[in-house]
Amino acid sequence: MPIVRPTVESFNPQSPLKPPAHPPVLVDLTNHASLDAPSTQDDTPSTHFPGGSYTITLLVDVRETFGMNRLKDLLNAHAVSWEARSLPVGDFAWIARSAEGPTSAEEVVLGVIVERKRAxxxxxxxxxxxxxxxxxxxxxxxxxxxxxxxxxxxxxxLRISYETLLQAMVNAQLIDGFDFINCSNGEQSVAYLASLTRWLHAKSRFDCAVYSDGRRPLSPTAGCNRLWGIPWTQFAAIGKKSPVLPLREQFGLHLLQIHSITGPKAEEIVNAFPTPKRLGAGPNVLGALFPRHGPHVVFMPD
Known part of the structure; x- marks a missing residue:
């Protein structure tokens, strides 16, 4: 089967947040409880920061493997306002807060999240x-x-083939709506973050809409036009690891223990069959997924 290559965009400081190369595929989340995205039926913001009344700071996860001293030097060289903080998800995020200093207004995490991944x-x-x-x-x-x-x-x-790596990136783009930015080294990654920070600063002359209670902008590219975000407390609550994984994610982790089942293969299986019972109900599918065992594969019910 030919490998579909991802649209991995090379670093371009002039347009760090243009619309995705591939619009995300709409997925019926009723069968994907672990990917339960916030409701987008109501796009009315709870409040807003008036344009020019807030500052923007880059947050760097304290667990970032880049090397904090080196990262500090590179960010300072780009004159980026940043601080290290424990992030519940992602390696980099941005917060907006009142330019007048500490107030009753809570910090707002802007609607962009970045994860850095070396190959x-x-x-x-x-x-x-x-x-x-x-x-x-x-x-x-x-x-x-x-x-x-x-x-x-x-x-x-690597531990997996380069083709498998590419396929995982394709799936993340086409199915999950992620953007991939290709950087040759750490210095270029920091240059991209600095460029994106400057782009966000340029937008801070406009109002920043603050959403809560699961509400989000209806437009998938709203972050390209005006700034919006959610309170830090809600960001921390949504992004934290769940102590008990949903059945679908547990099933996926168990599949990874099977020899030759890679992450992308496990993801394809759980996307089609979220539970062992659903998978076991289709003997023809079992034969295709496990040709060496065919229909003799038996799964315990939910």
């Missing part, structure tokens, strides 16, 4: 299931989702 880290996260779990938590935010894909010298000698 070797992406391969490892596909194998151990972290990639699927992270995508699910990022999806729940209802934000614009960006992967900074960073090349590395060993990207053609």
């Amino acid at each position: 070797d880290d992406l391969a490892s996260s596909i194998v151990d299931g972290r990639f699927m779990e992270q995508k699910g938590r990022m999806h729940k935010l209802g934000f614009r989702k960006i992967y900074l894909f960073e090349e590395c010298g060993s990207m053609y000698n």
Whole structure:
């Protein structure tokens, strides 16, 4: 089967947030409880920050593997206002807060989330299931989702084939609505973040809409025109890891323990059959998924 190559956009400082190369596919979330995105039926903001009354700061996750000292030097060289903080999901985010200093207004996380992935880290996260779990938590935010894909010298000698890596990226774009930005090294990744920060600053002359209670802008590209976000407390609550994974995600992690079942394969299976019972109900499908075992594969019911 030919491998469909992803539209991995190279770093372009002039247009860091243009509309996605592929519009996200609409998925019936009634059968995908673990990807339960916020409701988009009501796009009325709860409140707003008046244009020019707030500042924007880049947040860097304290667990970022870039190397905090090196990252600090690079961001300072680009004159980026930033701070390190423990993020519940993603490696980079942006907050808006009153320019007058501490007030009763809560910090607002802008509707863009960035995850940085070196090729070797992406391969490892596909194998151990972290990639699927992270995508699910990022999806729940209802934000614009960006992967900074960073090349590395060993990207053609990984735990999985390079073709499998590409296919995972294609699935994330076409099915989940992610954007992939290709960077050759860490310096270019920081340059992209600095460019995106400047772009957001340029938009801060407009009002920043604040949404809550699951409401989001109806337009999927709203973040390209005017700024919007959600309160920090809601961002932290939505993005945190669930102590008990939904059945669909547990099933996916169990599938990854089967030899030759990679992250993309497991994801395709759980997208079509969210539970073992649903999978076991189709003997013809079992034969196609497990040709060495055919219809003799038996699953326990839910």
